[in-house]
Amino acid sequence: MxxxxxxxxLNIHSDPSRSAQVVGVAAxxxxxxxxxxxxxxxxxYKVQGQTVTGWIVADPTLTAAGQFVPYQSSRGFxxxxxxxxxxxxxxxxxxxxxxxxxxxxxxVRTAATTSDFxxxxxxxxxxxxxxxxxxxxxxxxxxEYTRSAGSSVQPSPNGSSAPALQRYAExxxxxxxxxxxxxxxxxxxxxxxxxxxxxxxxxxxxYPQCQAPASAAPSPT
Numbered sequence: 374m375x376x377x378x379x380x381x382x383l384n385i386h387s388d389p390s391r392s393a394q395v396v397g398v399a400a401x402x403x404x405x406x407x408x409x410x411x412x413x414x415x416x417x418y419k420v421q422g423q424t425v426t427g428w429i430v431a432d433p434t435l436t437a438a439g440q441f442v443p444y445q446s447s448r449g450f451x452x453x454x455x456x457x458x459x460x461x462x463x464x465x466x467x468x469x470x471x472x473x474x475x476x477x478x479x480x481v482r483t484a485a486t487t488s489d490f491x492x493x494x495x496x497x498x499x500x501x502x503x504x505x506x507x508x509x510x511x512x513x514x515x516x517e518y519t520r521s522a523g524s525s526v527q528p529s530p531n532g533s534s535a536p537a538l539q540r541y542a543e544x545x546x547x548x549x550x551x552x553x554x555x556x557x558x559x560x561x562x563x564x565x566x567x568x569x570x571x572x573x574x575x576x577x578x579x580y581p582q583c584q585a586p587a588s589a590a591p592s593p594t
Contacts, residue, residue: 374404374405374406374407374438374439374440375404375405375407375418375420375436375437375438375439376402376403376404376405376436376437376439376440376441376453377399377400377401377402377403377405377435377436378401378434378435378436378437378441378453378571378574378575379401379434379435379436379574379575379592379593380401380509380575380577380583381401381592381593382398382399382400382401382403382592382593383398383399383403383429383430383435383436383592383593383594384397384398384429384592384593384594385397385398385399385420385422385425385427385428385429386427386428386429387427387428388428389411389413389414389417389419389428390414390428391414391430391594393428396425396427397422397424397425397427398592399420399422399429401453401575402441402443402453403422404440405418405420405421405422405429405436406420406421406422407419407420408420408421408426410431415430415431415432416430416431416432417429417430417431418430418431418436430593430594432593432594433567433570433574434570434574435574435593435594437567437571437574437575439455439456440455440456441453441454441455441456441571441575442454442455442456442458444460444469446462446467446481447462448467448481448483449483449552449578449579449580450481450554450576450577450578450579451576451577452469452481452572452575452576452577453571453572453575453576454469454479454572455471455568455571457471457472457473458470458471458472459471459472461534463533463534465482465532465533466480466481466482466531466532466533467480467481467482468480468533468534468535469481469572470535476560476561476565476568477538477558477559477560477561477565477568477569478533478535478536478558478559479556479557479558479568479569479572480529480531480532480533480535480555480556480557480558480559481554481555481556481557481576482531482532482533482554482555482557483552483553483554483555484553484554484555485551485552485553486547486551486553487545487546487547487553487555489553490545490553490555491532493516493518493530493541493543494528494530494537495524496520496521496524496530496537497518497519497520497521497524497530497541498518498519498521499516499517499518500517500518500519501515501516501517502514502515502516502517503515503516506544506573508544508546508556508573508574508576509576509577509578509582509583510582510583511546511547511548511578511580511582511583512546513544513545513546513547514544514545515542515543515544516542516543517540517541517542518530518540518541518542519539519540519541520537520538520539520540520541529559530557530559531543531555531557531559533557535559536559537559538559538560538561539560539561539562540559540560540561540562540563541557541558541559541560542557542558542560542566542569543555543556543557543558544556544557544573548578548580549580552580554578556569556572556573556576558572
């Protein structure tokens with residue numbers, strides 16, 4: 374099973390080709406059953422929805438394995454999170470975490486500017502940085518960190534109630550002169566990063582660049 378992440382939905386083609394007839398459009402959050410997979414042409418999944426069967430591109434930014442749950446926040450964003458996770462509205466953030474186990478957690482915070490989020494707490498060193506990560510039409514800076522050797526256990530570096538783990542990643546987004554957002558992920562190993570990637574590929578904001586066009590427009594591939 375795969376869930377559509379793209380806020381604009383996803384075209385379903387009659388054959389595994391971008392030029393093939395579009396037989397349907399799967400909206401964000403749609404759960405599709407995978408019938409087959411092909412690696413040619415960039416990769417394709419043959420899927421079955423409620424009313425149509427066809428092919429979608431195997432792009433991990435557009436769909437993700439498993440079932441996801443929609444979430445609407447009073448903080449001006451909506452998101453999809455894994456069905457075996459839960460959420461908590463905290464005083465200064467929204468926390469998403471697994472219902473069981475000690476896997477990583479995702480935190481969403483809002484502020485007037487990105488500088489209001491402050492620096493990452495001591496005990497972490499940056500291991501990777503990308504200034505050109507696009508999240509629903511907005512470009513932000515993704516930074517990944519790892520705990521310094523010998524550093525003691527401390528509160529979460531993103532200021533939430535989530536426990537601090539071995540690794541930490543964050544994306545800082547600026548929407549306009551007075552609105553910014555922090556997407557943060559506490560995790561234990563790089564293998565868990567796909568959870569964070571699925572989350573930020575599905576998140577939407579109430580700001581112009583993230584909104585679907587008012588007029589008809591083609592869905593992704």
